Amino acid sequence: MNDTNHHIISYTKLTSVWLTLLALTGLTIWVSGLDLGVNRVWGALAIASLKSGLVIAFFMHMKYEDKLLRWLLFVALLTLAIFIGFTFFDVLYR
Amino acid sequence: MSEQLHRDKSGATLGMWLFLLTELILFGGLFLLYAVYLARYPHEFASGGKELNVVFGAVNTVVLLTSSLLAAMAVTAVQRGAPRTSIRLLLGTIGCALIFLGIKYVEWNEKFGHDIYPSSQRLIKGPQGESVFFSLYFLTTGLHGLHVLIGATLLGFVAVRVQQGRVDSNNNSWLENGALYWHLVDLIWIFIFPLYYLIL
């Protein structure tokens, strides 16, 4: 509704985000080689979430957007989490 | 009038984000199935994942991340009033998309060569979870590939609009939204990569 989303993100900032993303990619590959058992899934997911957080915040400008958008994203992710989670009331206890 | 324009721009961003959320949930359906079947067939998923080529997956991740960077820079370029740079960056993004699809093609081809594709004899005869794993793999990467294709086409359109001067530093909804779509494609791959290529 106002001018907040006219924020211009500098090339340097974008590039450093990109470098971080590459580093995190390396990290997942390394972690997947470790012997963590089930935790490997959660570890991989945690890193993936971190990466997507970066993409959303900087590449997709979410950091500089209205609060509203952040809420919407949150609602959608929550909905998806519920869809998946509630299915497990069936899958886990069958 | 200018007030009207501003409204439109925020509205366009809002609308685009809402659309991205639906795309997220669309893939969410496949991730739901992935979660359920992973819980049921952890071992088959593990051995299936080992058959996927981590190098292809990792290279593709890097390609997509780079393409995303270029798309984000293209937005910055237009905002700074440098349309020519922006077009070059967009072409870079599209180039990355093509590389990605090329690698995907090689990868799928290799799988087909090993008699791995939905309802191939090997999968029908093999252990049950394996067929499920590969079907999910083909469906997810296939749907994702389709999105790469759509995204690249969209960015192509946007590049043309930039060229025509219809996108500039004041009026860049098209470019921003095209880039948003592209980032979404990247975002989904960020999850596909570890879930299919790396886990177990």
Added chain:
Amino acid sequence: MNPQKLPQSSFWNDTGKTGITSWIFSTDHKRIGLLYFYSVLGFFLIAVCLGLLLRIELMAPGRTIMGPQTYNALFTVHGVIMVFLFIIPGFPGAFGNLIMPIQIGARDVAFPRLNLFSWWLYMLGAVIIITALFTGSGPPDTGWTFYVPFSTRTGTNVSLAVFGVFIIGFSSILTGLNFVTTIHRLRAEGMTWTRLPLFVWSLYATAWVQILATPILGITLALVIAERMLGTGLFDAARGGDPIMYQHLFWIYSHPAVYIMILPAMGVISEIIPVFSRKPVFGYKMIAFSSVAIAAAGSLVWGHHMFTSGMSDTAVLVFSFLTFVVAIPSAIKVFNWVSTLYKGSISLEAPMLFALSFLLLFSIGGLTGLILGAAATDIHVHDTQFVVGHFHYVIFGGSGFAFFGAMHYWLPKFYGRRYKEKPALIAWSMMFVGFNITYFCMMVLGMKGMPRRYYDYLPEFAPLNLASTLGSWLLALGLILLLVNLFRGLLRGEPFSGNPWGGATLEWSVATPPPTENFEEEPVVTHGPYDFKSTGIP
């Protein structure tokens, strides 16, 4: 469509463009609304005739007028058209488009071209579905639920029909995101969230369901097609898949979808009842909030369609519990509507009669929903005619009657002419009586154990089936009378202008019929939507 000799210039003629292309390429929300209205009504009439044929077949045991394969195809097509082509796009597409922008004081929706595109997608999907009936090896025979593995094995034209539904889902998503953006961005000055008409609130909640749930339908249907075309085996038990997962995915969408059908209907009722009682709606905030609550909680209960499927008992526990939670906001709404009547000045004209009968029919439907929601009782009545009775009460008695109410309430506004009151009352009473006979008998049949989707049945079920069929004829006569009276009136009836019903929402402050621009100048809102006093309405 065009009413004869329009009194003054309006969206029908003020752009100087007439003729078919000025309609099907128009980006005016009113024209798109009417496009939706007529296409939706057309499909409704087709499906209603199919419903009538179903009833004729069930009039007596054994073969009456068709064979089992035809019957199966008919109820599938009846269900698919009613759900995906009539009731889901109906309210947002037709009345949402016609009314919502005016009610919030906007010139149009946020993305007018996208709006037109949604209608085109809807028509494309509809054409594909209709094509599926006449090509390939015959119309789909899976039921509107497309349950696997039957739907992946049957030889009928399932893939094409499913693809059509997929496209329609896309159209529904686009409408939803258009509406959310519109309501967030384009409210007129002074139109705060607590001054939004309740119809707009209900559309807002509906739009969220459309956005968040429909993609799941999309992917589910895509998987059915993949299963049929490529043999992915994801739902095939022999290959390690799980047919129950299909049911989860399907109902993750399709339960919230029933709230896409009912929420806007509730919104319509929340408009009609205060206007015809001349009283502010009772508990505005609770009604607005309960729309959102229904939308949210409604996304958590899909499992109640699967109590007998072999799903885990834990899931039965959770989903049964949540189902009851959803009933509470509906109860709040019903009680608030009834209280609005208290000490009002009630005028029993046609829209109000439909609204009041909505109250009763929806209550019956909703209360039978409680029987279905309780785990023990659902086991007995699941997949019986009782369920058929339940959902016709909520869909037809609820959304359908609200749709007819909305037609009588709002269409004169857009035509500048009105229907005759007396035939409308007669039509209403025939439909009300016929409706109850038709569907109450079905519920009793279900209690006695007659399964649904049965082409043939045991002799002990014959008398009630006959009664139900007779009731459906009365219903049909009423509906024909209703439509004839309404459309005759809209085209040639008495002129309708000003604010004869005394509504306080913005659509009654603009010219009748409204001009393309809706408002001569951007309105500034200074009072609530049901503040009849300060609007100067007696």
Added chain:
Amino acid sequence: MNPALLTTTDAVDPVFKFIIWACVLLLGGITATVIWFAVRYRRSCAPEPTSQVENNFWLETIWIVLPSILVLAMFYYGWAGYLTLRTVPKAALPVTATARMWSWSFSYANGKTSPKLVVPVGKPVVMNLVSSDIIHGFFLPAFRVKRDVVPGMKNHVWFVADKVGSYDLFCSQYCGKGHSAMITTVEAVPEAEFAAWLEHKEAAGGVKKSDGARLAKEKGCLACHSLDGSRGVGPTFKGLYHKQTTVLQNGRKLTMTVDDAYIRESIRFPNAKIVEGFQPIMPSIGDLKDVEVDTLVEFIKEVK
């Protein structure tokens, strides 16, 4: 009968009574109020609204709290009844129900099979539900039980008949053309009679040649295959023997003459060769004994 015996009907009916009565009261109250208001405050009687209240905290609280309590009670009873349905009594008699398009077959622990479900009165029965093709539904209205029969899944359901009699058994889950014909009966007989029936073996010498027609009907073949040449879900049996037929094997077309071996294979492994123009939906009838297959083959050969 046995007073300690809690039947599934006894578990479910009180829940029905409770919920239905609560609903009837609520509905009656709402209807009466609406009609009363509509008459009392009609415009000719009340030209002006006499109140402008827009809300009332206590009233609104009441109708949030009251329905919540009522609804919780319904939930609780519903769940309690459901638990009874799910708790199989010990020493229940196991029977396997096999569902296929579009017939039922029941087999007992001693290997006896029957197209009707025969059960002893007063003794709980637990049904193991097996599907040979797609999803069906095992539905006994008289006992208020129902459970889907899902391929690849081990579903079960129990009930007990407390009176001698014959009860309807329906397929409740839609399964295609013959769905409404997929009905049979439960015969509840006294315990002694049941024991005798269970031990009764088919007359010595096993299946007779003349049993072909009966078998074809009982095993459900005739639901899909006609004897008069008309095309059903499957090809007709009329004139099948020695006919030239085109089949698909692993996606390759093949023309061949129908002989004994082919018919036998078609029955045992229906999906090995698929007749052109038909869907691969024929279930493999798992409980067929070799003699029965022989009899069927002989029978099909005779249909000219």
